[in-house]
Amino acid sequence: MDFKCFAENCSNKLKFYCSCKENLIFSCLAHIGQHADEDDESKHVLKAIYKTTDHDRKQYLIGKCEKISEILIKTQSLINQNIISMIESLTALKDATEKYYQNQRNEIQNIIEDLSQNNREVVVPGYKASDYCLEEIAYYNDNLSLKTNNLDKKLKADLTRFQELYKVSKFFSINWLDYKSNANLDQNLYFFRKGTKTFVEFDITTNSLSQFEANIQENQGGLPAVCQIPEGKIFYYGGIDPNLNFGYIIDLRTHIFEPIPQLRALSYTHATYYNEEVYIFTGHPGTVKCDKFNLAERTWLSLSNFPEGSVYSVSVLPCIDYFILSCSSGKKLYTYNFISNNYQLLTSSVENSTCNLLFRDGDKYYYLSKESYFTSHEGNLKIWTKSAKNLSQSILSITSKPVTRNRNVYFVSGKHHTVFKFDLDTESLSKVLTY
Structure with a gap:
């Protein structure tokens, strides 16, 4: 509830609100006269923002706010867990891919060095260095595509759980009741x-x-x-x-x-x-x-x-x-x-x-x-x-x-x-x- 006085750059404590407009107007004590002089005076309905509360209601409201705070902490923790899970999955894929391609580059470099320094190449039957490397990379990329699809499914599952946190569920134990209607949760x-x-x-x-x-x-x-x-x-x-x-x-x-x-x-x-x-x-x-x-x-x-x-x-x-x-x-x-x-x-x-x-x-x-x-x-x-x-x-x-x-x-x-x-x-x- 970030209420601010309607007067520009005013940081005084608020005292009143007025329902003369569709969006409520808030005012400090110093500027309430300025607002009252605006427009038709008959439109202004000034009311105090705060009222003194008794001990029982104070304890009730404190308890309710503490419960909301607990829900916020629990919700934040669950959201963070989902985000961390998604980041960990992406990081693991990134690290594995970097390691694989680094190894391939090292292997190619070894072939180049062997050719340059020793004037020789591998002549094992069925193995041709350049072709083998490309075939292996093609095979890896096919598997990478499969891993990416699986990761995409996991990310979507994580996102679904993330979205579920915003629905009425066990994580949100306060279910707001409609006091302009019958104030119950019954749908049928x-x-x-x-x-x-x-x-x-x-x-x-x-x-x-x-x-x-x-x-x-x-x-x-x-x-x-x-x-x-x-x-x-x-x-x-x-x-x-x-x-x-x-x-x-x-x-x-x-x-x-x-x-x-x-x-x-x-x-x-x-x-x-x-x-x-x-x-x-x-x-x-x-x-x-x-x-x-x-x-x-x-x-x-x-x-x-x-x-x-x-x-x-x-x-x-x-x-x-x-x-x-x-x-x-x-x-x-x-x-x-x-x-x-x-x-x-x-x-x-x-x-x-x-x-x-x-x-x-x-x-x-x-x-x-x-x-x-x-x-x-x-x-x-x-x-x-x-x-x-x-x-x-x-x-x-x-x-x-x-x-x-x-x-x-x-x-x-x-x-x-x-x-x-x-x-x-x-x-x-x-x-x-x-x-």
Whole structure:
């Protein structure tokens, strides 16, 4: 972040930024008046660049920056290894070629000296010095061409690995979430056909299903805690009908199912990925217990108990500094601060049910509950307004993450075999597929 004052050759500390232009204008205290006098004064919206932060957030930000620094060091090391490998391969070929041609020149020089000094040449049958040398060089060059082709393949492989470092992978453990949308990594909808081992992916672009048989022991239920995590994998835990106390990390590419350590039997709740951990709040049957799963250590950690008591059907919408949480009863939405591990009441003006879902469209927030829906806005999330119109149908019980594509929000009820679509422009709900 190389911010500089807009004034030419100014090296003062920055204090303000202004959004009067498409590219933000930065200014020090000494030049802010000069900028304010430019253009129409009504266009200037001056804001402070820095704000004081509390201890918990300071520690959180320091930890996050330290993690980014570790990633940069690891990435630099991996890139250097690839570059060094390419250089070593080229250097080895260069050294071998130089040595070979030096030996050939020495041999020719020996022939010249023998002829000059001793007036003699080699007369071994089948060997003519000048022809033999050229034949050997031709043979070497043919082999050199083969070696060059092999080296070219190796260099391309090294370059491919080099390019892979810039993709979301295990080297980049921070996966940036879109806080103007639903702040999850989910690309499609993922579920098992209830009572089977058939794992299904619903492609929200083509509105089509693809599936495969999982190599696992148990038939699966509905309404598990499920979300996408880094490296193209799915976190999948629990379910109902049957009630399940186990889960898997599913590799969508290899179809490998890695067992997750047992937590408790649960369903009717969301799994939420954030910063290399998966959060689960309560679950059916109703409980106050909340937990998070550390993806690096493959361990469960307990969180503070849910403030509403023993509930389930907790939908989760990540925001930059906290999560917004619903639940199965009452009129309250809560925030959960993942830095300090505590809850705060957000509003008491909604109507909760076991069928609910939170999602976002830019600065506008939505909360669907059965046939009703409520909206709020970024500037004042304590106020949620119930829409005058009802949805055309209940959304049923949902534990999938909402996935937005082309102004539509998709989600699935695995228990009721139904994929839904909420149109953000018309604010209407419809069934896309019953399977």
